[in-house]
Amino acid sequence: MKIVHEYSCYTRRMDKLRTLEIFIATCDGGTFAAAAKLCCSDPSTVSKAISRLEAQLGFTLFHRSTRQLRVTKAGRHYARAVRKMIQDLSSCENELKHVNDTCQxxxxxxxxxxxxxxxxxxxxxxxxxxxxxxxxxxxxxxxxxxxxxxxxxxxxxxxxxxxxxxxxxxxxxMDFLICAAPDYLAQNGVPKNREDFHQHSWIGFRIKESLQLQPIFLPDEYGEYLPYELERHHITDDGEAMAHLCMDGFGFAQLPHFLAKHGLDTGELISPYPYFRPPQPDxxxxxxxxxxxxxxxxxxxxxxxxxxxxxxxxxxxxxxxxxxxxxx
Missing domain, CATH: 3.40.190.10 (Periplasmic binding protein-like II)
Structure with missing residues (x-):
């Protein structure tokens, strides 16, 4: 019911705007026929629209005779307000369109x-x-x-x-890379398979919204990445802290590519395995x-x-x- 009511209000507002445009066209044209031509309508529709507007307002906008229309004093005052409103609306529309269409x-x-x-x-x-x-x-x-x-x-x-x-x-x-600091690898060696990671320190990432640890994916003997349960010796909920802990030699971390890039570019990190890309569409x-x-x-x-x-x-x-x- 709320949607129906809102649509009805919207329709009435659009009808009122159309009626005001017809009113101004009638003021400018001097006759219903001229106004109809300006509004791409017909004289009967214009005449009815003006009569409805007068009934809504409670005062006469035009003195009618068989040959011409003459705007009343109230009509002239109302026309000034309507023209200003239409001009302001048109100016606002043009301004917004300009802002929308330009790089500002x-x-x-x-x-x-x-x-x-x-x-x-x-x-x-x-x-x-x-x-x-x-x-x-x-x-x-x-x-x-x-x-x-x-x-x-x-x-x-x-x-x-x-x-x-x-x-x-x-x-x-979002590609993930298994990384470690050169000093850490020099002291502890490079794992040859997934089981070897049990002998190494691992930095875990805790997801703030769920408080769950981010899964670790390691390659099997065929190079396919599968989730693997490992003890996290150090845990953080901040990605940059995770990357820096890894660069500081705290152990291995599986980092998103944008977190790993700086360390790999500077040589503070080494990635001994191919990247992993989760298959999910998101x-x-x-x-x-x-x-x-x-x-x-x-x-x-x-x-x-x-x-x-x-x-x-x-x-x-x-x-x-x-x-x-x-x-x-």
Whole structure:
């Protein structure tokens, strides 16, 4: 019933706006016939619309005679208010369309913590250099956020939840790499098989929302990654802390590619095994934004910018640089 009521109110508002447009056309045209021509209607429909409007208002808008219409004093006063309202509405529509179609305005971004610090933030300076008319509001957190309720323009998340109101565009898969510090491997050796990992220290990651430990996937003798139960000697709920503990020699960690990249580039980490990619369809890093017929230019430009910036790093919707990494 609520939906029916809201639709009925919306219809009445649209009918009223149409009636006001007919009223102004009648003032300008001087006759119902002229107004009908301006409004692509017919004289009878225009005459009835004016009569209904007068009944709603409770005063006469036109003096009628067989030859002409003459606007009343009340009609002239009402016409001034209606013209201003229509002009203000048209001006507002044009302004909003201009903002929507041009690269300007405030862009509200919500991003997962580790990805935001390691991947997104370093790119924002170049983005703002290219699009100086766009102002940023950046939220960095790992909380579940209702994008529409929070009026977020675009969220960068690892994984996504099915929602018909949203578009989820994958920027890259999320590949995982088994890593350790060179000093740790020099002192403890490289595991030859999955069983050997029982002899090694392992850094675990606790998922904040569920408080569960992130599963560990290790390759079997055929190279297929399967979940494997190992004791975690050290546990953290912060991805960057996990990577740094690994670089500091606390043991092995299975890191997402964006967490492992810095350590592998600097030589502070070594990955002795091929990458692992979870097969789930929601695996990956996604740009998520509200589904709409007219996507604001600032959102479209930002997603395109991220896509191009990641391509320079060797990442796209189907692959990351991890697929080209030579294991040590």
């Amino acid at each position: 305005g405030t862009l509200r971004i919500n991003c997962a913590v580790c990805y935001g610090h390691l991947y997104l933030r370093p790119l924002l300076k170049e983005f703002c250099r290219q699009y100086p008319e766009i102002k940023l509001e950046l939220e960095i957190n790992d909380l579940h956020v209702d994008i529409i309720e929070s009026e977020i323009d675009v969220a960068i998340r690892t994984g996504y939840i099915e929602d018909s109101r949203l578009v989820a565009r994958r920027l890259s898969p 695996n990956g890093v996604f740009a998520i934004y509200p589904k709409r017929d007219y996507l604001p230019a600032r959102v479209r430009i930002f997603v395109e910018f991220m896509t191009n910036a990641l391509a320079i790093r060797g990442e796209n919707a189907n692959n990351t640089w991890a697929s080209e990494l030579k294991v040590s």
